[in-house]
Amino acid sequence: MPLPAGRRPPRSLYLHIPFCHRRCFYCDFPVVPLGDQADGSRSQSIADYLHWLLRDLAAAPAGPPLSTVYIGGGTPSMLSPDQLAQLLAAVRRHWGLAPGAELTLEMDPASFDRQR
Secondary structure, three states, X not given: OOOOOXXXXXXXXXXXXXXXXXXXXXXXXXXXXXXXXXXXXXXXHHHHHHXXXXXXXXXXXXXXXXXXXXXXXXXXXXXXXXXXXXHHHHHHHXXXXXXXXXXXXXXXXXXXXXXX
């Protein structure tokens, strides 16, 4: 079905955070298991990946605001609250969010708290 005149299709963004504590038996996704002691604030692998991801986002073509942002993985809730805030700030700065935009974060309840 064609969109009404002057209406653009919704824009979406998927961000892959490939880190997890261990690979689940059912997982076919590209992940990097870091063990039980790793989290965003203590993992150099996560810090390095986030650095390059933010750089890639800044180099991506700008466009209309996003209607949906999906952060999947791995276990994106392994990122620290500051790292998640930094990532979302970069998305808002580069594209912006449409009114009523949907933000989704895959998580492991064991690595999620009120700050995230």
